[in-house]
Amino acid sequence: MPKKKDQDTLPGVKLLRLFRKLMLDGRRHFQSELAEEFECSPQSIIRMVGDIEMVVGVALESGFESRRRWYQIKTISRSRLGLDYEELRYLSVCRDLAGPVLPDQVLRRVDDTIFNLSVLMADQGFADREKVQRNQLAFFSKGKIDYSQHFERLEKLLRAGESKRVCLIKYKTPGAKEEKEHRFAPGRIISMGSALYITGASLGDSYNKIKYYTNLAIHRVTDVIVTDRRFKFDLPDLEPNSFGLPWHEPKTFRIHFTAGKAAEYVRERIWAENQKFEDTTEGDLILELTTRSEPELMAWIRSFGEEAWLEPPKT
Numbered sequence: 503m504p505k506k507k508d509q510d511t512l513p514g515v516k517l518l519r520l521f522r523k524l525m526l527d528g529r530r531h532f533q534s535e536l537a538e539e540f541e542c543s544p545q546s547i548i549r550m551v552g553d554i555e556m557v558v559g560v561a562l563e564s565g566f567e568s569r570r571r572w573y574q575i576k577t578i579s580r581s582r583l584g585l586d587y588e589e590l591r592y593l594s595v596c597r598d599l600a601g602p603v604l605p606d607q608v609l610r611r612v613d614d615t616i617f618n619l620s621v622l623m624a625d626q627g628f629a630d631r632e633k634v635q636r637n638q639l640a641f642f643s644k645g646k647i648d649y650s651q652h653f654e655r656l657e658k659l660l661r662a663g664e665s666k667r668v669c670l671i672k673y674k675t676p677g678a679k680e681e682k683e684h685r686f687a688p689g690r691i692i693s694m695g696s697a698l699y700i701t702g703a704s705l706g707d708s709y710n711k712i713k714y715y716t717n718l719a720i721h722r723v724t725d726v727i728v729t730d731r732r733f734k735f736d737l738p739d740l741e742p743n744s745f746g747l748p749w750h751e752p753k754t755f756r757i758h759f760t761a762g763k764a765a766e767y768v769r770e771r772i773w774a775e776n777q778k779f780e781d782t783t784e785g786d787l788i789l790e791l792t793t794r795s796e797p798e799l800m801a802w803i804r805s806f807g808e809e810a811w812l813e814p815p816k817t
Contacts, residue, residue: 516542516550517553517554519540520536520540520551521554523536524554524574525575528574528575529574530572530573530574531572531574532567532570532571533570533573534571539665551573558575562574562575594616597612597613597616603649603693603696603697604649605650605652606650606653607653608653646696647696647697647698649698649720649721652720655725655726656691658726658728659700659720659726660691661728662688662726662728663688663689663700666687666733666734667729667731667732668687668705668731668733669684669685669686669726669727670683670727670729671683671684671686671723671725672684672723672724672725672726673723673724674722674724676722684704684716684718685704685705685709686702686704686705687702687733687735688700688701689701689702689737692717692747694746697719697720697721698719698721699718699719699720700720700723701715701716701717701740702715702717702718702737703716703733703737705733709731709733710734712735715737744793745773745774745791745792745793745795746795746798747795747798750794750795750796752793752794753792754790754792755790755792755796755799755813756789756790756812756813756815756816757788757789757791757799757803757810757811757812757813758786758788758810758811759786759787759788760786760809761784761785761787764806765786765809768789769787773789773791774791774793776791777790788813
C-alpha cells in the first residue's frame with residue numbers, strides 16, 4: 503500500500519473538511535486540485551465524494567471540463583436549510599454591518615444568496631425581493647475605500663490563504679517612489695477603521711523561513727501572484743477584540759484622560775477586551791489596556807491633544 507501524503511490527518515477529518523468546502527462554496531471544484539489541497543490521492547477524493555453523495559443525494563453534481571472531473575453541491579432542498587425567517591433577518595443585518603467594507607461584487611452575491619434562501623423558505627414559489635433586501639441599518643462614513651477595483655487581488659489572497667500558498671505581492675507604501683515586492687504567506691483578512699488588511703508573514707528565500715510578521719493594506723496591493731509553493735507553518739492566532747493590528751508582543755499601557763468630553767467619549771466605548779477603567783480623585787479617567795500595536799496606540803493618544811497622555815507604568 504502506498505504511503506499517505508498526509509499521515510497526520512484522520513480520514514474522518516478530511517471528509518468533514520471536504521464536505522464543508524463543497525457545502526459552503528457552490529462553485530465547481532476539480533478532483534486534481536482537491537487531491538492536492540487535501541494532500542491525498544485522486545482515488546481518496548472519489549471515495550470521500552461517494553460518502554458525501556450518500557448523504558446529500560442529487561444535491562451533489564459532477565461532470566467533466568477539459569477532461570478534468572469536477573464536483574459541486576449546487577442545490578439544497580428547503581427541508582434541509584435549517585433556517586427560519588428570524589435567522590434570515592439576522593443574516594441580513596450581518597450583511598448590512600459588513601457592507602461598508604465589502605466589494606460590490608461580494609455584496610451582490612450575498613444579496614442574491616439571501617434572496618434565494620428566502621425563496622426556498624417561502625411556501626409560495628416567489629418572495630418579495632424588495633422586502634427581503636431592504637437595508638435595516640444605515641452607516642455614514644468618511645473616506646470610504648472602494649474595494650470593487652481590488653476584488654480580484656482580494657479573491658486571490660483569500661484562496662491562497664486557504665490553501666497555504668506563498669504569494670509574490672507588489673505593494674506601494676505611501677510616499678515611496680517604487681513598489682516593494684514581498685514574498686508573503688497570507689493569513690486572514692481583517693477589517694479595521696473601514697479598511698481591509700491581509701495579515702501574514704514576510705518570508706526569506708527558503709519560502710518557509712519567516713523574516714517578520716506584518717499586515718498589508720489591501721488597497722495598497724498592486725499585484726498578487728499565487729505561486730505553487732506552500733508554507734508549512736501556522737500563522738499566529740489573531741485577537742479581534744484587541745486594540746489595533748498585531749505588530750509586536752503584548753504590552754500593557756495606562757492612558758490618562760482629563761475630565762470632560764474626551765473622557766466620556768472613551769468611557770462609552772470598548773477599546774479592548776481586557777480594558778480597565780479607573781477614576782481619579784480629580785474626576786479624570788485612566789484607561790488600562792493591553793495591545794500589540796504601540797504605534798497605533800500612540801497615534802490615537804495624540805489625536806486627543808492635551809486631554810490625554812501616557813501614564814508611567816506602575817512599579
